[in-house]
Amino acid sequence: MPQSPDPLAWYCTNTDRPVFALKNLPEEVVAVLFAYYSRSREDLRTNLRRLLDDQELDGIALLSLDAPALATAREKARSFHEKWVVGYGHASVAEHAVVHLAVEGASIVAAKALEECRLAAYTEKSTRYVRFDRDTLVTDVGLPEDLAPRYETSARALLGVYTELTDVAEARLLVRHPVPTGANPKAHQAALRAHALDLLRGLLPAGVPTNLGITINGRALEHHLGKLLGHPLAEVRRLGEALRDEATTVIPTLLKYTSPVPHRDGAEARVRHAHGALHPIITQDEEDPRVVTVVDTPDAPLRTLAAAIQVELYGTPWTSACQAAHDTTHALEVVRAYLSDRGPHVAPLRALEFLHFTFEVECDYGAWRDLQRHRLVSASTPRLGAQNGYRLSPELDELGLGGDVRRALDEAGVVARELARSHPWEAQYAVPLAYRVRYVLRANLRELFHLIELRSARQGHEAYRRIAQDLADGVLAVCPWLDPFLRVDREQYPFARH
Numbered sequence: 001m002p003q004s005p006d007p008l009a010w011y012c013t014n015t016d017r018p019v020f021a022l023k024n025l026p027e028e029v030v031a032v033l034f035a036y037y038s039r040s041r042e043d044l045r046t047n048l049r050r051l052l053d054d055q056e057l058d059g060i061a062l063l064s065l066d067a068p069a070l071a072t073a074r075e076k077a078r079s080f081h082e083k084w085v086v087g088y089g090h091a092s093v094a095e096h097a098v099v100h101l102a103v104e105g106a107s108i109v110a111a112k113a114l115e116e117c118r119l120a121a122y123t124e125k126s127t128r129y130v131r132f133d134r135d136t137l138v139t140d141v142g143l144p145e146d147l148a149p150r151y152e153t154s155a156r157a158l159l160g161v162y163t164e165l166t167d168v169a170e171a172r173l174l175v176r177h178p179v180p181t182g183a184n185p186k187a188h189q190a191a192l193r194a195h196a197l198d199l200l201r202g203l204l205p206a207g208v209p210t211n212l213g214i215t216i217n218g219r220a221l222e223h224h225l226g227k228l229l230g231h232p233l234a235e236v237r238r239l240g241e242a243l244r245d246e247a248t249t250v251i252p253t254l255l256k257y258t259s260p261v262p263h264r265d266g267a268e269a270r271v272r273h274a275h276g277a278l279h280p281i282i283t284q285d286e287e288d289p290r291v292v293t294v295v296d297t298p299d300a301p302l303r304t305l306a307a308a309i310q311v312e313l314y315g316t317p318w319t320s321a322c323q324a325a326h327d328t329t330h331a332l333e334v335v336r337a338y339l340s341d342r343g344p345h346v347a348p349l350r351a352l353e354f355l356h357f358t359f360e361v362e363c364d365y366g367a368w369r370d371l372q373r374h375r376l377v378s379a380s381t382p383r384l385g386a387q388n389g390y391r392l393s394p395e396l397d398e399l400g401l402g403g404d405v406r407r408a409l410d411e412a413g414v415v416a417r418e419l420a421r422s423h424p425w426e427a428q429y430a431v432p433l434a435y436r437v438r439y440v441l442r443a444n445l446r447e448l449f450h451l452i453e454l455r456s457a458r459q460g461h462e463a464y465r466r467i468a469q470d471l472a473d474g475v476l477a478v479c480p481w482l483d484p485f486l487r488v489d490r491e492q493y494p495f496a497r498h
Contacts, residue, residue, distance in 0.1 A: 099250045452487075
């Protein structure tokens with residue numbers, strides 16, 4: 001490794017800016033460093049320096065090539081990409097070039113924009129495991145000077161209530177749930193602390209900073225950067241520029257033609273004009289107590305699935321498979337045989353992808369953040385606002401904290417609605433995560449199995465456990481014969497982890 005004033009310069013494209021790329025590290029080490037984002041308060045470079053100081057990377061992270069040989073190899077790679085990607089248009093080559101990017105100190109609002117690309121992997125700082133700092137807030141959010149103080153005062157007030165109530169909630173939870181006989185006190189305390197953060201994360205304004213690890217291939221990144229560079233929020237555009245600059249040091253040729261996309265960026269204005277004044281755009285309905293509403297379901301799902309199974313396994317012509325599946329008894333036997341003998345961590349097979357369901361979901365923004373990560377789901381992206389109100393866990397009232405939380409959320413909602421009158425995009429930063437968003441979710445049955453089984457599990461947050469359970473109800477109402485095979489956890493637990 002070449003001598004450097006700072007050893008981190010060998011592994012990071014910069015050592016002092018919040019957006020940087022990783023280099024000269026094995027993929028396994030990168031994965032560990034990004035995994036730390038979910039569980040650690042520290043930034044990536046601090047954790048990397050700790051690994052270096054502990055000599056855990058000694059003999060692993062160093063490149064075998066010396067500097068001249070490395071420069072030659074990179075020049076050949078650039079020439080190759082110029083020929084095949086630029087010259088011949090084989091953009092698929094770019095999918096084999098992967099860049100690891102770290103983004104630190106971005107707002108939750110901006111992080112959601114960064115995570116919209118479905119052909120990428122992300123790990124983000126968790127609101128469930130990491131307590132957010134009282135004094136940290138993204139303040140450069142594009143609001144004019146007369147409105148910026150309103151946002152900052154409101155957001156800091158929320159963070160103050162969040163900080164004060166976290167300790168109170170943890171203490172009161174311990175009274176309600178003392179350490180069980182024979183249990184590890186530290187583990188029990190950690191579970192209660194995480195549960196307290198679960199209950200209070202709705203107080204966090206969307207302008208709090210988070211950390212994010214991104215692994216993405218060059219082709220997907222080029223398309224994604226075009227979207228970020230044309231985003232309505234200035235912070236997202238700045239992050240898009242920083243990501244482009246840092247990634248260019250790793251895969252320069254593949255990002256050569258990155259630019260905003262007018263077709264995408266102007267869609268909202270074009271459609272609003274086409275919609276016309278005679279048909280006003282409806283953005284809010286009467287409050288609906290339902291969390292999940294079934295919008296669209298497959299026709300003849302049993303016959304379709306039985307036919308798809310035969311096509312997948314035996315190459316049966318579709319028409320012949322459908323004819324055989326008209327016999328309900330036969331179709332049920334085929335489906336049951338196909339779904340049986342599935343282990344606890346085994347995904348169902350691909351024939352389930354032939355059935356699609358569409359749901360409208362209304363949930364708090366915190367729950368949407370968790371559900372948005374499901375890559376095989378097609379979902380609309382809601383703009384965060386305070387117009388749909390919020391939902392709180394009844395447990396906050398049981399702990400005597402409901403009144404304080406409601407007062408804080410109501411006051412923040414007034415400010416957010418005031419800001420939204422002139423700056424609807426920037427107003428998102430002031431909205432607490434407890435406020436609800438409405439979006440449409442479309443998924444095939446295979447992905448719904450994954451989503452429902454993962455998100456209804458005990459360790460899941462109460463908000464999205466309910467959504468997963470309601471999604472299961474929607475699926476089983478159409479396909480009751482799936483009941484023995486769809487593993488949905490409907491139990492109610494005093495707290496998620498123990």
